Amino acid sequence: MIRFVDVQKTYSNGVQALKGVNLQINDGEFVAIIGLSGAGKSTLLRSINKMIPITSGQLYIDDIEISSIRGKALRYLRRSIGMIFQSFNLVKRMSVYNNVLTGRVGYHSTFPTLFGLFPREDKILALDSLDALGILDKAFTRADQLSGGQQQRVALARALTQKPKLILADEPVASLDPITTVQVMDDFARINKDFGITIVANMHHVDLALKYATRIIGIRDGIVVFDGLSSEVNEQILVEVYGRTLKHNEVLGE
Amino acid sequence: MTMARLTLTNGKSVVKPFNRIWIVLAVVIVLGLIFGYIIKLDSEGISFKPDQLPIILKKLFSPHRGETWADYFAYIPKLQNVLIMTLEMCYGGTVIGSALAIPTALLSSRNIVKTKWIYGPARFLLNLFRTIPVTVLAVISIGLVGIAGGSTLAGTIAITLFTYGVMAKMLYELIETIDMNCYEAIESTGASHLQAIRFAVLPQIYASFAGYVIYVFEMNVRSSAILSYVGIVSIGTIMRIYEMTDYDKVGGAVILLFGVCVVIQLCSDLARRKLQ
Numbered sequence: 001m002i003r004f005v006d007v008q009k010t011y012s013n014g015v016q017a018l019k020g021v022n023l024q025i026n027d028g029e030f031v032a033i034i035g036l037s038g039a040g041k042s043t044l045l046r047s048i049n050k051m052i053p054i055t056s057g058q059l060y061i062d063d064i065e066i067s068s069i070r071g072k073a074l075r076y077l078r079r080s081i082g083m084i085f086q087s088f089n090l091v092k093r094m095s096v097y098n099n100v101l102t103g104r105v106g107y108h109s110t111f112p113t114l115f116g117l118f119p120r121e122d123k124i125l126a127l128d129s130l131d132a133l134g135i136l137d138k139a140f141t142r143a144d145q146l147s148g149g150q151q152q153r154v155a156l157a158r159a160l161t162q163k164p165k166l167i168l169a170d171e172p173v174a175s176l177d178p179i180t181t182v183q184v185m186d187d188f189a190r191i192n193k194d195f196g197i198t199i200v201a202n203m204h205h206v207d208l209a210l211k212y213a214t215r216i217i218g219i220r221d222g223i224v225v226f227d228g229l230s231s232e233v234n235e236q237i238l239v240e241v242y243g244r245t246l247k248h249n250e251v252l253g254e
Numbered sequence: 255m256t257m258a259r260l261t262l263t264n265g266k267s268v269v270k271p272f273n274r275i276w277i278v279l280a281v282v283i284v285l286g287l288i289f290g291y292i293i294k295l296d297s298e299g300i301s302f303k304p305d306q307l308p309i310i311l312k313k314l315f316s317p318h319r320g321e322t323w324a325d326y327f328a329y330i331p332k333l334q335n336v337l338i339m340t341l342e343m344c345y346g347g348t349v350i351g352s353a354l355a356i357p358t359a360l361l362s363s364r365n366i367v368k369t370k371w372i373y374g375p376a377r378f379l380l381n382l383f384r385t386i387p388v389t390v391l392a393v394i395s396i397g398l399v400g401i402a403g404g405s406t407l408a409g410t411i412a413i414t415l416f417t418y419g420v421m422a423k424m425l426y427e428l429i430e431t432i433d434m435n436c437y438e439a440i441e442s443t444g445a446s447h448l449q450a451i452r453f454a455v456l457p458q459i460y461a462s463f464a465g466y467v468i469y470v471f472e473m474n475v476r477s478s479a480i481l482s483y484v485g486i487v488s489i490g491t492i493m494r495i496y497e498m499t500d501y502d503k504v505g506g507a508v509i510l511l512f513g514v515c516v517v518i519q520l521c522s523d524l525a526r527r528k529l530q
Contacts, residue, residue, distance in 0.1 A: 051442055079444030089439035094457045102453045106444025114452050155439070162443055 001026055002048060002166070002200075007057035009043050009222075017043035018054070019222040025215075027165070030192045030199045032213035032230075034206060035241055040222040041202040045168050048200065049081045050074060062165075079106030082159025082197075084169035088151040092144035096135070096154050099143050100126040103161030122161075129157040133187060149180030156187055160195070167191065169201035173208065181205075185212050206238065206246065314505035321502070329506045333492060337510060340488040343406040344474040347413025352421045352467050354414070359425030360451060365434055377426070384419040388477055391415045392484045401485055409486040413474050420473075424466050425459070432458040461529040468522040472515055479511065 002025040009018040017040045025031055033041050046052040047059060050066055059066050066077060082103075090099045104122040105113050112118075130136045133153040138146060143154060152172060159167050169188065173181040189212055192199045203209040209216060210230045218226035218241035226237050238246050261267040317326040360366050362376040392412035399407045437454040445453065479490030492507040 049442055051438065075444040075446065077444070078442055081442070083439065083442040085435065085439060087435055089435040091436045091440075091454055091457050092433070093461070094453075098453075098457075102440050102445070103443050105440065105449045105453060110446055110448050113449050116452075158439075158443070 001060075001062055002198075003058075003060040005058040005060070007047065007059055008055050009040075009047060009052065010055045017222050018047070020057070021219075021222075021224055023217065023224060023227065025198065025200060027198055028192070028196050029215055030189070030201075030213045031215045031217060032201050032203045032209035033217045033219060034203055034209050035219040036243070037204070039219045041219060042170055043222075044219065045170050045200060045202055048166075048168055049078050049083060051083075075106055079162055080165050082156075082162050082164040082167040084152070084155050084159060084167060084172045084201075086171035086174045088148070088155045090143040090151055090154055090158075092142070094143060095140050096130065096143055096146070096157075097126060097139040099154055100129055100139075100157045100161050103129075103158040106162070125163075126157070126161050129160040130154075132160065133157050147180070148176050149184055152176065152180075152184050153187060156184075156191065160191065164197060166198040166200065169199065171202050171204060174204060181208065188212065310501075313501035314508065316502065316505075318500060318502045326502055326506065329503055330510055333489065333507060333510055336487065336489050336492060337514070339406050339409075340475060340478050341514070343409035343413055343486075343488070344471060344478055346406075346410040348417050348467060348471040348474055350410075351414040351417025352463075352470065354418050355421035355425055358418070358422040359429060360455075362422065362426040363429040365430055365432070366451065366455065380419065380422050380426075383415075384423060386415075386419075388412060388416045389480060389484050392481045392486055396485060401487070406487070409478065409481060409488065412481060412486065413478065416477070417470050417474065421466060421470055425463065428459055428462055428466075429455060461526070464529055465522060465526050468518060468525060472518040472522070475514055475518065476511065 002023070004021045004023040007018055007021040008016070010016045021044065033044060035041050043052055047054050048061070050069075054067055057067075061077065064077075066074075069077060091102070098116075101118055101122060104118055104125070107122075108118070127136065127139065130139055133156055135146075135150055135153050135157070138150060138154075143151060146154065156167075167188075172188070173184050176184060185208055188199055188201065191197050199213075201209075201213070203213075210233055213230055216226065216228060216230050216233050217224060218237065220241055220243065225240050226233070235245065258270045259267055260270055317323055358376060358380065362373050362380060364373055367373045367376075392408065395408040395411040395415070399405070399411065401408050432455060434454075437450050440450045440454045441447075478486070478488040479493060482488050482490030482494045489507055489511055493504045496503040
């Protein structure tokens with residue numbers, strides 16, 4: 001469970017990205033965060049695993065207040081949270097298998113991992129994750145040889161290998177073509193259902209957000225302006241989130 | 255040299271900013287003129303004798319008077335001991351110096367160490383260190399460990415220090431160009447900084463690093479010839495001993511050095527192709 005209590009974030013350049021966010025996200029939910037570029041979606045998402053530290057307020061994950069944790073405790077928090085990025089963020093020169101294995105790095109002390117040593121269970125786990133995403137045959141291919149959709153699946157496999165309770169996804173399909181987009185979103189849905197992993201995703205395709213997520217959070221200028229079920233979202237709510245009526249082609253993710 | 259205003263067919267116009275390459279070119283030309291003027295002022299003692307060039311080349315690359323080509327080439331194998339000594343200290347110095355350069359380069363990289371108070375001084379010390387010429391490093395090394403009994407230790411230390419300075423600089427510039435997105439991704443999995451460096455930084459630099467190591471090794475083999483002038487025994491010692499008398503022996507040493515550098519180059523190309 002994630003709980004935001006009056007969370008604010010002001011960057012050192014004075015930009016106020018979050019202006020008092022209050023939220024609760026329960027285990028097993030599939031939440032999509034929508035809003036314009038610069039509305040604070042990425043900041044909100046990255047504050048959950050403290051990749052961006054908040055300025056004030058409290059942020060609880062399973063009742064642990066995370067704004068004060070650091071060092072080992074922070075690493076333990078992060079390893080239980082998978083993260084997916086718009087540009088996949090794989091180590092391009094490394095094999096798919098080694099990329100997925102990096103999901104286990106946080107579970108081990110520094111020294112053995114510096115030599116690339118992982119226990120057998122980890123190796124099996126990495127291969128299982130690849131298999132779950134249907135890309136086991138690519139295990140020993142270099143990551144940069146794969147298509148965008150395949151790379152995002154490798155990133156998902158890396159996240160799964162962490163055995164996370166939660167996966168954060170920052171615009172996971174924004175650099176994919178429409179067909180691959182649907183495949184990757186189906187993967188998210190399956191991971192949410194089969195593994196019971198909570199998914200929090202920033203989306204800028206409203207139709208995809210409505211189709212896949214059970215709950216929508218709309219933010220505008222660092223403030224949550226809508227929080228409710230996908231089925232409750234109507235045109236008026238979108239106007240409130242985006243500041244104007246969306247054209248048909250803007251709602252559709254094509 | 256003014257900013258160009260370009261008008262589109264529909265009447266709109268844009269101002270194309272001034273291209274800075276012209277300033278750079280102007281500076282280069284002005285400096286060239288200044289230095290050219292200075293050199294002309296004190297060139298009185300110099301007598302340029304182009305007719306000497308073929309004579310020198312002939313002395314270097316042909317047998318000594320009264321000897322045959324067989325004698326000329328028979329001399330090269332006799333250099334194997336100095337060659338082995340040269341390669342020994344260059345290999346040791348390059349490997350140790352390169353290894354030492356890695357942590358320093360990481361500390362000097364702005365994208366890895368975000369604290370100005372660490373990368374600033376680290377870079378400053380490196381720059382200061384690199385101002386010391388390799389011959390001075392060699393003199394210091396000789397002072398530290400001596401060169402009694404033809405030991406290669408002093409030479410190895412000098413080349414280690416030189417390699418360290420050059421390599422750390424090249425490496426941190428390389429590290430600053432890498433993709434940091436995967437670093438963020440690996441940190442987000444709960445990895446420590448060292449682990450993130452191991453899995454996000456090293457895979458991106460190791461191929462270029464290997465290329466740099468071979469390049470610096472070759473550079474060291476060539477510059478070890480110069481080290482003989484401060485007393486370190488290397489292939490350059492042959493050149494120094496015979497530079498006044500037996501040009502053919504110097505020529506043999508030059509051919510050998512050339513051959514070694516070509517072989518290293520070939521290995522470098524091969525290694526790059528395999529590692530890319």
